[in-house]
Amino acid sequence: MRIEHNFDLSGHNTFGMKVRCACFVEYESLAELSGLDFDSLPKPFKHIGEGSNLLFTGDFPGTILHSAIRKIKYVDMGLDELSVVVGAGVRWDALVEELCSHELWGAENLSLIPGEVGAAAVQNIGAYGVEFKDLVSGVSCFDMQERRSCKFTAAECGYGYRDSVFKNSGGRYIVISALLRVSRKPRPRLDYKGLEGIDASSPAKVREAVIQLRRSKLPDPSETGNAGSFFKNPVVSALDFTRIADAAGSSEVPHYVLPDGFIKVPAAWLIDQCGFKGETCGGAAVWQKQPLVLVNATGDATPEDILELERRITALVHEKFGVRLSPEVEHIGDI
Ligand code: EPU
Numbered sequence: 001m002r003i004e005h006n007f008d009l010s011g012h013n014t015f016g017m018k019v020r021c022a023c024f025v026e027y028e029s030l031a032e033l034s035g036l037d038f039d040s041l042p043k044p045f046k047h048i049g050e051g052s053n054l055l056f057t058g059d060f061p062g063t064i065l066h067s068a069i070r071k072i073k074y075v076d077m078g079l080d081e082l083s084v085v086v087g088a089g090v091r092w093d094a095l096v097e098e099l100c101s102h103e104l105w106g107a108e109n110l111s112l113i114p115g116e117v118g119a120a121a122v123q124n125i126g127a128y129g130v131e132f133k134d135l136v137s138g139v140s141c142f143d144m145q146e147r148r149s150c151k152f153t154a155a156e157c158g159y160g161y162r163d164s165v166f167k168n169s170g171g172r173y174i175v176i177s178a179l180l181r182v183s184r185k186p187r188p189r190l191d192y193k194g195l196e197g198i199d200a201s202s203p204a205k206v207r208e209a210v211i212q213l214r215r216s217k218l219p220d221p222s223e224t225g226n227a228g229s230f231f232k233n234p235v236v237s238a239l240d241f242t243r244i245a246d247a248a249g250s251s252e253v254p255h256y257v258l259p260d261g262f263i264k265v266p267a268a269w270l271i272d273q274c275g276f277k278g279e280t281c282g283g284a285a286v287w288q289k290q291p292l293v294l295v296n297a298t299g300d301a302t303p304e305d306i307l308e309l310e311r312r313i314t315a316l317v318h319e320k321f322g323v324r325l326s327p328e329v330e331h332i333g334d335i
Contacts, residue, residue, distance in 0.1 A: 001032045003023065003024070004024045005022065007020060007023065007024035007064070013048075013227075014226060015227050016301075017296075020059050021063070022063065025066070026065075028068045030142060030176050042061065042063050044062040045062055045144065046171065049066075049115050050114060052227055052228065053329055054332055055329050067175075068089045069089045069177065072090060072095065073086075077181075080183050080185040081181055085177055085178075086117045086177060086178050086180060088175045092114070096111050100207045101204065103202060104184065105183045106134070106181065107182065108203040109195075110127055113127060118175035121166065121175045121178045124160065124162055125162075126162070127214075128192040129195075136154050136178055136179065137180065139152045139157055139175055141173040142176055143173060161232070161235070190206075218293060229328045231267040231326065234264070234270075235258065235265075237263075238262075238263065240322065268291050270320075271317060273320070274313070276313055276316075279312070282304070282308070284306045285309075294310070303333065
């Protein structure tokens with residue numbers, strides 16, 4: 001167990017914000033976490049993963065918790081299925097790489113997504129037509145309110161688009177491990193634009209194609225600070241969609257009709273139409289190849305630079321299309 005005070009969080013957020021927290025606690029087991037003397041630690045508590053989907057908007061006055069539970073255990077379910085119990089502190093992409101190297105199908109479309117398994121379970125990460133919820137059979141947590149461990153079935157996790165019961169619990173549930181189901185039998189999912197026609201002879205081949213696709217569009221956080229998609233893709237009613245189409249004039253609005261009749265519009269397209277590609281504010285910028293991503297372009301961007309870009313984008317997209325974008329990246333801090 002590691003407990004540090006007045007801790008520098010620069011290495012714990014992929015945006016590279018130079019912020020500190022009053023206390024940082026990293027634990028290696030459920031026993032270590034449940035044995036913590038929470039009353040003696042600065043409040044509030046906030047649990048983070050790799051810090052790849054958050055923006056610290058200032059110094060954090062409380063305790064940042066981080067899991068170093070990094071066990072991976074395989075349970076053979078017979079036939080073609082395998083269950084894998086994965087600790088919350090395992091790096092998501094290291095897990096995907098391992099599964100692919102064992103010729104196990106299921107996670108390959110989620111290759112190269114930054115972050116750890118715990119955050120993947122909270123956030124229901126998704127890419128190229130697959131979401132975390134498609135793999136999960138259960139999640140084990142620590143309940144901060146009752147101070148005991150508890151389990152959720154996949155249905156009880158309440159998964160939606162980048163959403164779960166954990167995300168809406170106000171920090172009550174800390175993910176300890178996730179139980180995932182993977183398959184020996186090939187089950188490629190290649191319907192997403194860019195994956196059609198690729199070599200899908202093994203999960204490793206699909207992984208390769210996904211990595212190539214992501215690298216062509218998204219900045220590598222180890223080179224340019226960022227937290228992936230900064231905004232969610234808005235889901236609008238048919239009526240609102242007509243308004244967007246009217247505002248778009250002659251340009252055709254890309255969209256996906258969801259099973260419930262609502263319509264998902266790519267935020268990247270809305271932002272692009274407002275001319276934001278490459279826009280800068282202090283050290284922050286809108287990524288040229290994918291304007292849904294805001295970056296710490298100079299390495300010295302401040303939280304305020306990013307927040308100002310966010311404000312400009314939200315205001316102009318709203319003015320032009322009547323759509324209010326909501327951030328996908330979680331904002332943490334006290335500004
Ligand atoms: N587009 C533009 N201009 C651009 C780029 C994109 O107009 O410069 C439009 C195009 O119409 C394109 C559409 O946006 O077809 C969608 O773009 P893309 O396929 O790149 O996906 P996205 O909807 O922007 C989502 C996820 C990504 C995930 C990709 C691939 C969200 C908020 N983002 O992005 O997830 O990798 O799909 O599945 O749902 C993340 O969550 O951090 C993330 C990167």
